Amino acid sequence: MANTPSRAPLAGGSLLALSLIAGTVLGALRGQPSMGFVAGLGVGLALIALIWLVDRARG
Numbered sequence: 385m386a387n388t389p390s391r392a393p394l395a396g397g398s399l400l401a402l403s404l405i406a407g408t409v410l411g412a413l414r415g416q417p418s419m420g421f422v423a424g425l426g427v428g429l430a431l432i433a434l435i436w437l438v439d440r441a442r443g
Contacts, residue, residue, distance in 0.1 A: 394439040396432040403428035 403424045411420015 391443075394435050394442075396428075396435040399431045399435070400425075400428035403431065 404421060405424070407420040407422075407424020407427065408417050409420070411417045411423065414420070
């Protein structure tokens, strides 16, 4: 029986956390921390989706 090699999936949790923090800080500098948080969340989710698609394409 052939053993298929196990590969580790890619993860994007750190990118989400970093984008949330960066968005909140940048939003706070502009006087809108809530909007910065939401923008950071959107960017982070987009990055996670991109990583997920790349990981699926790898096989």
